[in-house]
Amino acid sequence: xxxxxxxxxxxxxxxxxxxxxxxxxxxxxxxxxxxxxxxxxxxxxxxxxxxxxxxxxxxxxxxxxxxxxxxxxxxxxxxxxxxxxxxxxxxxxxxxxxxxxxxxxxxxxxxxxxxxxxxxxxxxxxxxxxxxxxxxxxxxxxxxxxxxxxxxxxxxxxxxxxxxxxxxxxxxxxxxxxxxxxxxxxxxxxxxxxxxxxxxxxxxxxxxxxxxxxxxxxxxxxxxxxxxxxxxxxxxxxxxxxxxxxxxxxxxxxxxxxxxxxxxxxxxxxxxxxxxxxxxxxxxxxxxxxxxxxxxxxxxxxxxxxxxxxxxxxxxxxxxxxxxxxxxxxxxxxxxx
Amino acid sequence: xxxxxxxxxxxxxxxxxxxxxxxxxxxxxxxxxxxxxxxxxxxxxxxxxxxxxxxxxxxxxxxxxxxxxxxxxxxxxxxxxxxxxxxxxxxxxxxxxxxxxxxxxxxxxxxxxxxxxxxxxxxxxxxxxxxxxxxxxxxxxxxxxxxxxxxxxxxxxxxxxxxxxxxxxxxxxxxxxxxxxxxxxxxxxxxxxxxxxxxxxxxxxxxxxxxxxxxxxxxxxxxxxxxxxxxxxxxxxxx
Amino acid sequence: xxxxxxxxxxxxxxxxxxxxxxxxxxxxxxxxxxxxxxxxxxxxxxxxxxxxxxxxxxxxxxxxxxxxxxxxxxxxxxxxxxxxxxxxxxxxxxxxxxxxxxxxxxxxxxxxxxxxxxxxxxxxxxxxxxxxxxxxxxxxxxxxxxxxxxxxxxxxxxxxxxxxxxxxxxxxxxxxxxxxxxxxxxxxxxxxxxxxxxxxxxxxxxxxxxxxxxxxxxxxxxxxxxxxxxxxxxxxxxxxxxxxxxxxxxxxxxxxxxxxxxxxxxxxxxxxxxxxxxxxxxxxxxxxx
Numbered sequence: 001x002x003x004x005x006x007x008x009x010x011x012x013x014x015x016x017x018x019x020x021x022x023x024x025x026x027x028x029x030x031x032x033x034x035x036x037x038x039x040x041x042x043x044x045x046x047x048x049x050x051x052x053x054x055x056x057x058x059x060x061x062x063x064x065x066x067x068x069x070x071x072x073x074x075x076x077x078x079x080x081x082x083x084x085x086x087x088x089x090x091x092x093x094x095x096x097x098x099x100x101x102x103x104x105x106x107x108x109x110x111x112x113x114x115x116x117x118x119x120x121x122x123x124x125x126x127x128x129x130x131x132x133x134x135x136x137x138x139x140x141x142x143x144x145x146x147x148x149x150x151x152x153x154x155x156x157x158x159x160x161x162x163x164x165x166x167x168x169x170x171x172x173x174x175x176x177x178x179x180x181x182x183x184x185x186x187x188x189x190x191x192x193x194x195x196x197x198x199x200x201x202x203x204x205x206x207x208x209x210x211x212x213x214x215x216x217x218x219x220x221x222x223x224x225x226x227x228x229x230x231x232x233x234x235x236x237x238x239x240x241x242x243x244x245x246x247x248x249x250x251x252x253x254x255x256x257x258x259x260x261x262x263x264x265x266x267x268x269x270x271x272x273x274x275x276x277x278x279x280x281x282x283x284x285x286x287x288x289x290x291x292x293x294x295x296x297x298x299x300x301x302x303x304x305x306x307x308x309x310x311x312x313x314x315x316x317x318x319x320x321x322x323x324x325x326x327x328x329x330x331x332x333x334x335x336x337x
Numbered sequence: 338x339x340x341x342x343x344x345x346x347x348x349x350x351x352x353x354x355x356x357x358x359x360x361x362x363x364x365x366x367x368x369x370x371x372x373x374x375x376x377x378x379x380x381x382x383x384x385x386x387x388x389x390x391x392x393x394x395x396x397x398x399x400x401x402x403x404x405x406x407x408x409x410x411x412x413x414x415x416x417x418x419x420x421x422x423x424x425x426x427x428x429x430x431x432x433x434x435x436x437x438x439x440x441x442x443x444x445x446x447x448x449x450x451x452x453x454x455x456x457x458x459x460x461x462x463x464x465x466x467x468x469x470x471x472x473x474x475x476x477x478x479x480x481x482x483x484x485x486x487x488x489x490x491x492x493x494x495x496x497x498x499x500x501x502x503x504x505x506x507x508x509x510x511x512x513x514x515x516x517x518x519x520x521x522x523x524x525x526x527x528x529x530x531x532x533x534x535x536x537x538x539x540x541x542x543x544x545x546x547x548x549x550x551x552x553x554x555x556x557x558x559x560x561x562x563x564x565x566x567x568x569x570x571x572x573x574x575x576x
Numbered sequence: 577x578x579x580x581x582x583x584x585x586x587x588x589x590x591x592x593x594x595x596x597x598x599x600x601x602x603x604x605x606x607x608x609x610x611x612x613x614x615x616x617x618x619x620x621x622x623x624x625x626x627x628x629x630x631x632x633x634x635x636x637x638x639x640x641x642x643x644x645x646x647x648x649x650x651x652x653x654x655x656x657x658x659x660x661x662x663x664x665x666x667x668x669x670x671x672x673x674x675x676x677x678x679x680x681x682x683x684x685x686x687x688x689x690x691x692x693x694x695x696x697x698x699x700x701x702x703x704x705x706x707x708x709x710x711x712x713x714x715x716x717x718x719x720x721x722x723x724x725x726x727x728x729x730x731x732x733x734x735x736x737x738x739x740x741x742x743x744x745x746x747x748x749x750x751x752x753x754x755x756x757x758x759x760x761x762x763x764x765x766x767x768x769x770x771x772x773x774x775x776x777x778x779x780x781x782x783x784x785x786x787x788x789x790x791x792x793x794x795x796x797x798x799x800x801x802x803x804x805x806x807x808x809x810x811x812x813x814x815x816x817x818x819x820x821x822x823x824x825x826x827x828x829x830x831x832x833x834x835x836x837x838x839x840x841x842x843x844x845x846x847x848x849x850x851x852x853x854x855x856x857x858x859x860x861x862x863x864x865x
Contacts, residue, residue, distance in 0.1 A: 054670040105853040109669050110612050114803050115852050118845045121800065125845070129837040180441040180450070187438040190427035197387065197425070198490055199413035199442035239796065243677065250674060282693060283685035283792070290681025297675040298663055 015163055019156040028155045034268045035162040036223060041248035041260035042169045043216035048246065049254035050173075050182060051209045052189025053102075054109075057116030058245040060098070060123050061091040061214040063236035065221025067127065070139045070231055073149070075132075080150035084222040088215035094123075095214025099207045117239065124237035138232025141225060150226045158227050165223065166261070169216055174257045185209055186255065217245065240286075247289060251296050253303025262305050267292060338365040340525055341386075341417070341494055346395030348378075348385050355381040356392070357549040363494065368516065368526045370540035370557065372533070374569060377546040379529045380422050383496055387419050388412045399494075413442060418492035420483040422499050422529070428472035432463065432482050435471050439489035457485040461515065477503035488519065495519065497528035501535050513538050537561075545569065583712050584829040590715065592825020593722035594784055596818035598798050599805035600729060601776035607749040607812035608769035610669070611661065614676040616802055617795025618683035619774045623649055623781025624790045625691065631698050631785070638698055638785040639720070645778040653774025654767040662766065680795070687792035695789040703786075721783035728779065729818050732772075736814075745769055749812065804848040810858025819860065823847070 018031055040062060048054045068090055069083025098119050101107075107115050127133045145153040152158055176182040184205045187195035192202050225231045235241065252263025270292070271285035278284040300307045341363040348356040356378040363369050371379050384390040386397050388409040397404040399415055407415075418439075427435050436454035437447075444450050458464045461481050466474060471482060480500050487495060497516075501509050513535055520526055530536050536543065536557070543557040547569040553560045560566060598620060605613045626645035627638040656679060664672050700717075707714045736742035747755040748765040756762050780798075788794070805824050809816025824844055831840030851859065 052670075054673070056673075101849070101853055105856070107852060107856065110673055111807070111852060111856055113670065113673060114612075114807065115849065117800070118804070118848045118852075122842060122845045122849070125838060125842050129839050135837075178447045180445060180447075183434070183438045183441050183450075186430060186434075187427055190429060191425050193389070193409075194421070194425035194427060194486075195438065196409035197389075197413060197419055197421070198439045198486060199410050200438070201408075201410045239800075243681075278689075281689040283688035286681050287685035287689065290678045290683075290685065293678030293681065294660060294675055297667070297671050297678065298660065301667060301671050 012167070015167075019159050025155060028159060030269060030272050032155070032159050032162055032227065033272070034264045035159070035166040036220060036227075037244065037248050037268055038261045038264040039162065039166045039169055039223070040217050040220035040245045041252075041264060042166070042173055043213050043220065044245050045213075045249045045254060045260050046173060046176065046185075046216070047206075047209045047213035049249055049256070049259065050177070050189065051185035051206055052255075053206060053209070054113045054246075055116040055213075055242070056113045056239075056246070057098075057118070057120035057242050058213075058217050059237045059239065059241035060116070060120040061095060061217035062221040062224070062241055062245060063120075063123060063127065063231075063233070064091040064094055064214075065218025066225040066231045066236045067133060067139070067221075068218070069150075069222040070141055070225045071133065074139055074141060079148055080222055080226050081148070084150070084219055087218045087222050091218030091221075092211040092215040095210040096207060099210040103203050103206045117242070120237060120239070120242055124233050127233050127237060136233060138230060138235075139225075141229045141231075143229055150222075162223055162227075165219065170257065170261060172216075177257055181205065181208065189255070243289075247293065249303075251292060251303060253305030253307070253309075256303065256305040256309060259303050259305040263303065266304070339363075340365045340367075340400065341527070342396075342398045343382075343386060344396050344398075346382065346385060346392050346397065348381055348390055348392040354549050356385060358395070359546070359549075359551045360395075361544055361551065361554065363525055363527050365525055366520065366523070367541050368520055368528070368539050370536045370543045371527065371529045371546065372531070372536055372543065373546035376548075377569075378549040379546055380498060382546070383419065383422075383498055383529065386412075387417065387496065413490055413492075416491075416493040417496065418487035418490045418494070419496035420480065420487050420498055420500055424476065424479040424483060426471040426474075426479050426482070428470070430471055431468050432471055432474070432485075433458065433467040435482055436486045436489045439486040442490035453491075454485075454489050457489045460488065460518075461485040462511070475503075477508070488524075492524060494525045494527065497526065497530075499529055499531060501530060501532050509535055579711055580833055581830070584833040585826060586712055586714060587718075588826035588829030589822055590718040590722045590825070591829065592822035593725035593818070594718075594780060594821070595798070595801050595805050595824050596821025597721075597725040597728060597776060597780040597783070598802040599809065599817035599821055600732065600814055601773040601780070602802050603806045603809070603812055603814060603817045604732075604776065605770055605773035606806065608745060609661065609665065609766055611664070611672045611676065612669075612803070612811075613770075613773065614673060614799065615656070615680040615683060616773070616777050617797070617799030618680045618687075619649055619653065619777040619795070620781040620798055621687060621790075621792060621795040622652065622683065623778030624785050624788075624794060625687065625781075626778070627782040627785040628696055628698060628790045637700065638782055642779055642782045645782045646775040649774040649778035650771040654771040656774070657767050657770035661770065662763065665766075680799075684792050684795060691792060693792060695791045697789050698785050700786055715787060717784075717786040721780075721787075724779070724783055725821075726818070728776070729814065732776075733814055741768070801844060804844050806858075807848065807856075808851050808859055810860045813858060813860055816858055816860040820858070 019028060022028065044055060044058050065087040068087030069080040072078040072083040072086065073080050098116065102112050102115055128136050143151060145151045184200045187200055188202050188205060195202055221236065247267055248263030249260040251267055252261065253259030267289060270288055274288045275285045296303065339362050343359060343361040346356055346359045347354065359382060373379055381390065385392040388407050392405060399417065404412055427438065433454055436457055437450045440450035440453040444453060458467055461484055463478065463481050463485065466478065471479065484500055501512055504512060509532065516526060516539055540557045542555060543560045544551055545553040545560060545566050552569060553563050553566050598616065602613055602616050605611060623645040626648055627641045630636040630641040630644060631638055660675060660679065664675050704716050707716060736746050744760045745765055747760055748762050752762055801824055805820040806817055808823060809820030827843045827847060828840055831843035
């Protein structure tokens with residue numbers, strides 16, 4: 001156990017000095033993508049990994065964040081920093097609306113997944129059909145570097161901003177995972193009836209989870225818009241976006257604090273490398289994701305961190321069990337398999 | 338002092354009357370046993386009181402407050418905790434984490450919840466499994482964890498649904514002592530049990546249900562002599 | 577105005593038959609294996625390509641290559657079941673959904689690599705494209721697809737009702753353990769069910785090749801509608817799938833006639849959301865939940 005703070009500090013140091021060591025813009029770009037996917041996947045993790053409500057439509061929140069700040073910026077000249085907050089609030093409201101419809105009417109399991117997918121599609125269609133959103137043309141964000149306008153002349157600044165976001169959200173998830181909210185969410189995921197019998201208000205907790213998850217995802221959307229300087233419905237509201245948001249957490253381990261980061265660290269470089277190596281073949285990166293997803297589902301269904309925790313946790317538990325044996329032993333109560 | 342009062346409770350499922358006009362009381366500090374053949378409606382009665390079913394008729398008052406219409410979580414908050422006949426574990430969590438969920442019913446901080454949970458695990462005698470995954474435990478042990486989990490919510494009333502099934506005789510005796518101990522700590526207990534030795538050893542009062550109706554209620558020794566009770570059990574093994 | 581409505585109705589019903597056909601495959605797979613197959617659209621796309629390439633290289637009319645695509649996809653489906661899904665039968669349902677998502681990603685992007693993202697279409701010469709019936713145009717390939725969809729549904733229905741294998745499939749879908757105890761090889765039933773589901777997708781694909789562009793991502797259009805249709809009709813309900821398909825086809829066509837831009841697509845999803853909330857077991861009941 002004592003190793004993890006050291007490892008985490010080490011990882012933080014590596015992240016912090018990365019731009020000082022690596023000057024190559026392409027690698028900087030990949031690093032930014034890793035952190036950005038870690039952020040949005042971590043946001044997804046709160047709702048889907050912890051409370052077990054599997055969303056296949058987080059593009060709804062992502063797109064809301066991206067479009068809110070970009071439209072406010074391009075049409076009203078409002079700073080995307082303010083747009084980021086407004087976008088997060090709007091996304092939370094949309095999340096609460098989706099949550100109200102889904103959780104009040106007890107949509108569970110795959111029905112919730114399909115429902116969220118439908119909501120994201122509804123938003124995409126709306127965006128594509130109204131002039132104020134520039135329909136399918138998307139929004140081109142004029143590039144005028146100004147920190148107050150969330151635009152920077154150097155990639156390094158973007159890097160540190162997304163690093164801070166990703167760390168902050170991960171710290172939040174860590175905090176939640178050890179709090180009453182976190183335990184309530186996990187209890188809901190594991191067994192709703194049992195959770196209720198222990199005084200957990202399942203509806204309220206799911207609503208809190210979807211609101212937090214939605215607003216943090218929207219923040220990722222604003223960052224994406226300001227970094228890419230161009231958004232369109234296909235890159236913000238489509239199913240591909242929802243899939244990209246959930247993949248890192250699934251690969252790394254849904255319902256674990258470090259899962260989204262580990263997953264992002266693995267799949268983003270793989271996606272980028274395959275694109276570089278097989279650049280002539282469009283889609284090779286997504287195919288790689290598909291293969292990884294299938295393999296993880298077959299062999300590490302709880303993700304990499306989940307698997308690691310199980311293996312590592314078992315040793316820990318055996319040791320702790322020995323230390324604190326009062327009556328009975330492991331042989332009595334646990335199944336040997 | 339009357340703590341929990343069930344009056345004229347009726348629960349139907351698609352025309353079938355599972356619980357028919359049942360009235361029962363639980364006094365403070367009392368252990369009340371509930372027996373009856375399979376399908377008598379015992380668990381349905383539990384579910385109805387705890388908010389998992391909405392009964393068609395009748396009332397349940399707890400400290401003078403109506404409970405019917407409340408959700409299970411509110412009933413837990415009021416101070417009634419329960420275990421399930423068919424275990425409802427948080428399978429992927431450790432035993433300790435299972436109990437911490439219960440502890441968070443009353444306390445806010447993780448430290449406190451953990452302390453409370455460890456205390457309950459110790460009380461039930463399963464501390465040695467604290468860091469095992471719930472789903473790796475055998476069925477009787479999962480039932481024990483459910484008791485610890487329910488106790489961690491700091492209830493005043495505890496509903497136990499067949500917690501002793503699958504235990505060996507010495508474990509049953511331990512459990513009987515444990516339940517007495519829990520009662521001594523001020524918690525009133527209402528329990529369903531098939532194991533008659535445990536029922537007779539524990540119950541201050543015994544209620545018998547048959548085909549949805551309460552057919553007897555009173556001193557355990559007396560109740561077991563009532564002809565209708567004996568009849569209800571004919572063909573049914575009285576273990 | 578009336579003509580417009582009638583025209584939309586006809587278009588919608590024809591298209592609805594296709595949606596129903598896609599949904600039947602989904603519903604069969606769900607009924608037997610309790611898995612919602614994200615890859616169904618990708619399998620349909622493979623069926624389309626088989627017909628497309630048969631037409632381009634061998635000059636085979638797409639309608640004649642239906643057996644080829646159906647049989648090929650049956651084996652591809654059974655292979656997917658054997659290598660991947662058979663190991664996922666007891667996994668949490670969202671993991672099952674994710675694994676089929678992975679399969680979809682692999683198939684779609686493999687197609688993208690092999691055949692490029694180009695939109696391709698088959699031009700059938702000497703073939704009447706549209707019949708004019710009382711001022712209302714009936715697209716002939718769509719009509720053929722519709723009729724085929726109905727015939728296939730009836731055939732499938734009879735197969736499940738009358739044949740031993742069909743009864744075994746139904747028994748497995750109702751109660752897997754019970755079926756196993758009655759001596760049904762449920763593993764084999766799974767291969768057959770997934771194979772058949774894939775075949776149905778392939779047949780739908782071949783049937784639409786004459787009037788729908790063929791591209792690696794075409795499946796996405798159909799899979800989302802397929803989900804909507806199966807939930808509408810009730811998961812595991814065959815007749816419901818066809819009726820659900822018709823409802824979606826018609827509402828989309830009417831939406832297309834009266835709503836500007838691509839807002840017609842909104843109809844599908846709004847109906848979906850309403851049904852999910854109000855009747856999660858589908859309009860006609862199903863095996864869900």
